Amino acid sequence: MTSLGPIPTFEVAVERREKTLVATPAGELDLATAPQLLAALRAHDDYERLVIDLRSLSFMDSSGLRLLVSERDRAVAGGYELRLVRGGAEIGRLLRLTRLDEKLPFVEAEEV
Template sequence: MEAASRTGTPRVSRADRLSVETRPGRGPGTVVLTLDGELDHDTAEPLRDALETHSGVGRVVVDCSGLQFCDSTGLNLLLRARLRLLAAGGHVDLTGLRSPVDRIFEITGALKVFRVYEDVDAALAAPEA
């Protein structure tokens, strides 16, 4: 049973507001993570787990087309995963960045460090850089 807030309305679990679907990419060593919902401090655990699970692959493509919100927690999670994979010779690529999510990547300069593609198909078709 959900706990009630001070106003008597049931609290909705924020952890349920982000889903992460994992599937293999077209080649060996590539995984696609499809995000749907809101990525923030309270919902980051599923993405954190998926990134840690796949930290040994060569390439992680993160499909953000279903992402409606991303705060600094989500941005930092992706930046740390990028650094871990880069150190091992891999990449984290982003696809489907849409407003307002693309704005945090733009104003922080993160768009300059990620390879960003229009969609997953474009990312998977791109030659490895």
């Protein structure tokens, strides 16, 4: 019997800063874990700004990309501001390849 290695973990930390909600997903954002991030976001309301900090992600697939695009559209429709903090090199590469780095509202961590 071969070992497939450790099962990747995924966690979402959510912090309220007055009228700003900061969500920090950590681990692999994919088909299996995107609903967990979505549930964490939907558990909160009454914010004027949503920040999703991608720096703790080690991997993201198309499910994660879809979630980010959906959140951008939801922010426009809902009248709140969305800010995304850029992730590491692999996440950045994925965003550049899909050109979403040009279409989503990215900010530097200091701007949060």
